[in-house]
Amino acid sequence: MQKEVFLKNLGERIREIREGKGITQKQLAHAIDKDQQSIQRLETGKINPSIYYLHEVAHGLEVELATLIFNDSKL
Amino acid sequence: MQKEVFLKNLGERIREIREGKGITQKQLAHAIDKDQQSIQRLETGKINPSIYYLHEVAHGLEVELATLIFNDSKL
DNA sequence: TTAAAACACAACGGATATGTTGTATTTCTC
DNA sequence: GAGAAATACAACATATCCGTTGTGTTTTAA
Numbered sequence: 018m019q020k021e022v023f024l025k026n027l028g029e030r031i032r033e034i035r036e037g038k039g040i041t042q043k044q045l046a047h048a049i050d051k052d053q054q055s056i057q058r059l060e061t062g063k064i065n066p067s068i069y070y071l072h073e074v075a076h077g078l079e080v081e082l083a084t085l086i087f088n089d090s091k092l
Numbered sequence: 093m094q095k096e097v098f099l100k101n102l103g104e105r106i107r108e109i110r111e112g113k114g115i116t117q118k119q120l121a122h123a124i125d126k127d128q129q130s131i132q133r134l135e136t137g138k139i140n141p142s143i144y145y146l147h148e149v150a151h152g153l154e155v156e157l158a159t160l161i162f163n164d165s166k167l
Numbered sequence: 168t169t170a171a172a173a174c175a176c177a178a179c180g181g182a183t184a185t186g187t188t189g190t191a192t193t194t195c196t197c
Numbered sequence: 198g199a200g201a202a203a204t205a206c207a208a209c210a211t212a213t214c215c216g217t218t219g220t221g222t223t224t225t226a227a
Contacts, residue, residue, distance in 0.1 A: 020144055027143065041173060055215065057175060064214060065142040067184080068102065068161065069095050083158045086143075116203060130185065132205060139184060142214080 025062035031085055032060040034078050049077035100137035106160055107135040109153050124152035 035045055035056075042056040051073075058064045059074065066074075075082040110120055110131075117131040126148075133139045134149065141149075143157075150157040 023144060023147060043173075052216070053174075054176085054217080058215085061175075063176095065144045067140040067142055067214070068146060069098060069140045070215080071143060072098060083162050086158045086161065118203075127186070127188095128204075129187080129206085133185085136205075138206095142184075145185080 020065070021062065024065055027085070028060040028062040031074065031078075034080060034085070035060075038078060045074070045077050049073045095140070096137065099140055102161065103135040103137040106149065106153075109155060109160070110135075113153060120149070120152050124148045 035042070040048075041053075042060070043053040046052050046056045056074075059066055059070075071085055072082050075085050078085075110117070115123075116128075117135070118128040121128050121131045131149075134141055134145075146160055147157050150160050153160075
């Protein structure tokens with residue numbers, strides 16, 4: 018399933034960015050008024066998040082939204 | 093209200109790209125196995141689309157996904 | 168090794184995205 | 198202006214997101 022792979026890759030990328038910032042799922046969640054479980058589902062690719070949700074996550078990570086989206090091949 | 097502005101800008105950007113390609117909402121929709129009304133809701137900012145939906149739209153427009161959200165990420 | 172912290176999993180409920188059908192309005196072409 | 202094409206609007210059904218609670222599992226730190 019192309020979709021599952023896409024979402025898993027997206028989640029892994031977000032996790033890498035978060036870990037690069039040295040913050041926990043809980044810290045990221047609270048920074049954008051969400052909770053740990055919500056971030057966990059995102060990072061494990063269990064959901065197909067809305068663009069605005071990702072916009073909020075990008076804000077919490079202090080990166081551009083496009084940064085979350087770029088393919089690894091482009092970095 | 094920030095959300096509504098974000099989604100409206102995203103929709104307008106997608107519409108500009110589609111019109112730049114010289115195709116109709118119906119043509120774009122059919123190219124990605126959706127229908128015209130779905131694209132219409134997207135372009136008018138009436139919905140908060142999922143990232144995978146936008147991925148499909150990007151494919152239909154033959155552009156990178158990041159292209160669709162690049163401007164909005166700079167708001 | 169034990170306790171705490173971090174992360175994962177499941178389920179439930181309200182909200183909403185999306186596919187779909189039908190139709191109205193606007194825009195284009197003649 | 199008439200007819201066609203393109204776009205917009207509404208409503209319904211189904212699926213799923215997301216917030217939330219509860220709890221299980223893994224990792225870290227002492």
